[in-house]
Amino acid sequence: MNFDLTDEQDQLRDAVRALGRRYGHGYFVAKAKAGEHTTELWGEAGRLGYLGVNIPTEYGGGGGGITELAIVCEELAAAGCPLLLLVVSPAIVATVIAKHGTIEQRERFLPGMADGTLKVVFAITEPEAGSNFHRLGTVARRDGDDWLLTGRKCYISGVDEADYVLVVARTEDAATGKLKPALFVVPTDAAGLTASKLDMEIVSPENQFLLYLDDVRLPADALVGESLDAGLPALFAGLNPERITVAAMGAGTGRYAIEKASDYTASRKVWGGRSIGTHQGVSHPLAHAAVQVELARLMIHKAAALYDAGRDLEAGVAGNMAKYASGEAAALAVDTAVQALGGAGMTTEYGVATLLGAARAGRIAPVSREMILNFVAQHVLGQDKSY
Ligand SMILES: Cc1cc2nc3c(=O)[nH]c(=O)nc-3n(C[C@H](O)[C@H](O)[C@H](O)COP(=O)(O)OP(=O)(O)OC[C@H]3O[C@@H](n4cnc5c(N)ncnc54)[C@H](O)[C@@H]3O)c2cc1C
Numbered sequence: 316m317n318f319d320l321t322d323e324q325d326q327l328r329d330a331v332r333a334l335g336r337r338y339g340h341g342y343f344v345a346k347a348k349a350g351e352h353t354t355e356l357w358g359e360a361g362r363l364g365y366l367g368v369n370i371p372t373e374y375g376g377g378g379g380g381i382t383e384l385a386i387v388c389e390e391l392a393a394a395g396c397p398l399l400l401l402v403v404s405p406a407i408v409a410t411v412i413a414k415h416g417t418i419e420q421r422e423r424f425l426p427g428m429a430d431g432t433l434k435v436v437f438a439i440t441e442p443e444a445g446s447n448f449h450r451l452g453t454v455a456r457r458d459g460d461d462w463l464l465t466g467r468k469c470y471i472s473g474v475d476e477a478d479y480v481l482v483v484a485r486t487e488d489a490a491t492g493k494l495k496p497a498l499f500v501v502p503t504d505a506a507g508l509t510a511s512k513l514d515m516e517i518v519s520p521e522n523q524f525l526l527y528l529d530d531v532r533l534p535a536d537a538l539v540g541e542s543l544d545a546g547l548p549a550l551f552a553g554l555n556p557e558r559i560t561v562a563a564m565g566a567g568t569g570r571y572a573i574e575k576a577s578d579y580t581a582s583r584k585v586w587g588g589r590s591i592g593t594h595q596g597v598s599h600p601l602a603h604a605a606v607q608v609e610l611a612r613l614m615i616h617k618a619a620a621l622y623d624a625g626r627d628l629e630a631g632v633a634g635n636m637a638k639y640a641s642g643e644a645a646a647l648a649v650d651t652a653v654q655a656l657g658g659a660g661m662t663t664e665y666g667v668a669t670l671l672g673a674a675r676a677g678r679i680a681p682v683s684r685e686m687i688l689n690f691v692a693q694h695v696l697g698q699d700k701s702y
Contacts, residue, residue, distance in 0.1 A: 318616070320386075324382065324383060324386060327365075327368065327383060327386055327387070328386050328390055330363070330365075331360075331365055331386065331387050331390040331391060332390045332393065332394060334356075334359060334360060334363065334365070334391075334394075335390055335391045335392075335393065335394025335395070335396050336394045338353075338355070338356045338394070338396055339394060339395050339396070340394070340395025340396065340571070340666040340669070341395075341666065342356070342396070343395055343396045343397075343519075343520065344518060344663065344666065344669050346520040347518045347519050347520045347669075348518070351520060352475075352476050352520050352521070353396065353398060353520050353521075356391075356396060356398070357398070357400070357431055358431060360387070360391070360431060361429075361430045361431020361432065362430065362431070364376075364377050364429075364430075365387045366387070366401070366404070366405050366428070366429065366430070366431040367405065367409075367428065367429025367430060367431075368383035368384050368386075368387060368405075369381055369383055369384040369405060369406070369409065369410070369556075370405065370409050370413060370425050370428065370429040371413055371425070374413070374421055374422070374425035374426050374429060375425065375426040375429040375430060376409075376425065376429040377429075380619065380622070380623030381406070381410075381555070381556050381559050381560065381619045381622050381623055382616070382619040382620060382623050384401070384405055384406055384556070384560055384563075385559055385560055385562075385563035385615060385619050386563070387401065388401050388402065388406075388560045388561075388563040388564045388567065389563040389564065389566050389567035389570075389612075389615075390567060391564075391567065392563070392564045392565075392566075392567025392568045392570075392571060393567035393568075393570040393571050393574075394567075394571065395571050395666060395670075397519075397564045397567065397568050397670075397673060398521070398564075399472050399473070399519065399521045399564070400434060400436070400472065400473045400476070400477075400521055401560060401564070402557055402560045402561045402564065402681070403435075403436050403437045403472055403473060404428055404434045404435050404436065404473075404477075405428060405429075406553075406556040406557055406559075406560040407437045407481070407553035407556060407557045408424075408428065408435040408436070408437055408481045408553070409424075409425060409428045409429075409435075410552055410553055410556045411481065411498065411539060411549050411550075411552050411553045412424050412425060412428075412500075412539065413425060414548075414549070414552045415539055415540045415545050415548060415549035415552055416539055416540065417536070417540065417541055419536065420500070420536070420539065424479075424500070427478075433478050433479075434473065434476055434477040434478055434479075435477060435478065435479040435480065435481055435500065436471060436472060436473040436474055436477040436479075436480045436481070437471075437472075437480070437481050437483075437553070438468040438471045438480050438481065438482045438483065438526055439451070439468070439483040439550075440468060440469055440470050440471070441453065441466065441467060441468055441469060442467055442469045442525075443467075446682075446683060446685075446686050447702075448483075451466075451483065451484070451485050451496070452466055452467075452485075453465065453466025453467070453468065453482065453483070453484040453485065453528060454466060454484060454485060454486075455484040455485065455486055455497050455499065455538075458532070460534070460535045461532050461533060461534060461535065462499065462532070462533045462534075462535070462537060462538065463530045463531065463532055463533075464482060464484055464499060464501065464507075464528045464530075464531040464533060465528055465529060465530055465531070466484065466528050467525065467526065467527055467528070468482070468525070468526040468528075469513070469523075469525050469526070470513065470523045470524075470680070471510075471523060471524045471525075471526050472521055472522070472523055472524075473521050473522070474503055474510045474522075474524040474526065475510070475512070475522055475524070476521075477503050478502065478503060479500050479501060479502055479503060480500075480501050480503055480508075480526070481498055481499070481500055481501075481539070482498070482499045482500075482501050482526075482528070483496050483497075483498055483550060484496070484497050484498075484499060485497065486543055486546075495543065495546060495547070496546040496547055496549075496550050497538060497539075497543055497546040498538070498539040498540075498545075498546055498549050498550060499533055499537045499538055499539065500537050500539060501528075501531060501533060501537065505531050505532075505533070506531070506532065507528060507529045507530050507531040507532065508526065508527070508528055508529075508531050509526070509527045509529070510524040510525070510526050510527075511524060511525045511527070512524055513525060515672070516672050517672035517673050517676055518669040518670070518672060518673070519672075519673055554631070554634075555618070555622050555627065555630045555631055555634045556622070557681055558618070558634040558635060558637065558638040558681070558682065559615060559618045559619050559622060559630075559634045559637060559638070561638060561641075561677065561680075561681055562611065562614075562615045562618070562634070562637040562638040562640070562641035562642070563615050563619075563641070564677075565611070565638075565641035565642055565644065565645035565674070565677045566608055566611050566612045566615060566641050566644065566645065568645045568648070568649065568670055568673065568674055568677075569604065569607075569608035569611070569641070569644050569645040569647075569648035569649070569674075570608060570648075571670070572604075572645075572648045572649045572651075572652035572667055572670060572674075573601060573604055573605050573608065573648050573651075573652060575652055575656075575665065575666065575667050576601055576651070576652035576655040576656055576660075576667065577592070577601060579655065579656050579659065579665070580592030580597050580598065580601065580655050580656075591655075597655055600651045600654065600655070601651055601652070601655055603647075603651075604644065604647050604648040604651045604652075605648075607640070607643065607644035607647055607648070608641075608644045608645070608648055610640060610644070611637060611640035611641040611643075611644045611645075612641075614633060614636050614637035614640050614641075615637045615641065617633050617637070618630055618633035618634040618636070618637040621633050622634065631694075632691075632694060632695060635682070635687045635690050635691065636687075636691065638682065638687060639684055639687040639688070639691075641677070642677040642678040642684055643678065643684070645674045645677050646674045646675055646677065646678055648674070649667065649670045649671055649674040650671070650674075652667045653667050653668050653671065689701065689702070
């Protein structure tokens with residue numbers, strides 16, 4: 316058993332940490348409040364190769380795995396810059412295209428995703444289906460060689476800054492049977508596609524959107540893979556990377572909050588010469604949160620290692636557990652940090668309450684804590700499905 320990163324992974328961690336700290340949470344919040352994107356940080360991370368660490372080298376990436384991408388996600392978040400689009404573009408979409416796209420699709424999309432010049436977001440969630448993906452109602456119909464897509468998606472992150480959106484649809488002839496998903500790469504400026512920004516209570520430069528697809532006409536090569544049979548494995552290919560990288564982002568956010576709070580409580584004195592951190596009522600909740608974050612990090616490393624070793628089923632269990640643990644730990648850490656800072660915790664200046672919304676969302680998205688508990692109950696504990 317080895318808990319150490321390789322030298323290359325260590326160097327990656329240090330380099331990403333340095334980049335993240337150069338920008339910092341102040342930059343992230345200023346961008347969010349100005350309604351702007353983290354274009355400079357994203358661009359620099361892309362040029363330095365951090366966005367493409369998991370993309371095969373023949374397509375301009377670093378040839379690493381999800382372990383490396385999780386390091387990037389965690390370190391940027393630990394510097395106060397939790398970039399959700401890392402989870403969407405390089406983790407989900409690049410994995411799906413690299414593993415299940417045609418050669419033409421790999422050549423067309425991966426190099427730009429590797430250097431960050433091309434962003435592709437991901438749309439599966441629908442208003443009516445919610446957590447029940449078997450009810451997906453976005454339908455793809457054949458029209459000659461073309462496809463026509465119709466349906467609605469919600470909470471889709473980053474549509475305003477993306478070139479394409481990878482849309483999960485179902486084929487019409489399978490509408491009454493089991494889900495036969497088909498994935499399509501749709502240009503965000505396609506005729507018939509409209510996006511409407513959702514007002515979210517999350518301080519983030521990345522936005523969520525409702526998407527309306529009204530007979531969006533796509534050429535045959537917009538379908539991911541060689542045939543409709545590629546749909547289900549392609550969809551599943553994105554799930555483990557998504558869970559692991561979102562968990563890494565949560566762990567980084569937890570680390571950021573605990574570091575901020577510990578610095579503050581070690582120096583803040585309101586009862587004579589002793590810092591408030593001397594009081595166990597202040598330090599124990601922080602220590603407890605630090606333990607939870609560290610436990611989540613262990614599970615993230617395990618899940619990433621299993622995934623990179625090609626052990627997908629075990630990675631599925633570990634990835635879900637890591638995502639659950641991290642979601643809980645990040646929300647706890649941010650809330651505990653706010654409390655430890657007192658009034659300062661609620662100010663923008665100290666940069667902790669600005670993460671409350673994002674950390675809380677980590678218990679809901681991309682898969683809710685309840686759906687993970689359902690998964691564990693069924694697949695680990697052997698219980699019957701309740702729904
Ligand atoms: C910030 C943010 C970004 C997002 N980005 C994207 C994106 O880029 N692309 C995308 O496709 N989606 C995205 N989502 C959507 C996200 O994946 C969904 O919100 C999530 O899957 C939950 O679906 P829902 O909101 O419809 O909740 P619902 O399915 O309506 O569930 C509501 C509540 O009921 C619980 N529940 C439902 N069914 C069960 C059950 N059987 N047992 C126990 N509890 C149950 C859920 O856990 C939840 O707490 C994003 C969401 C957020 C908040």
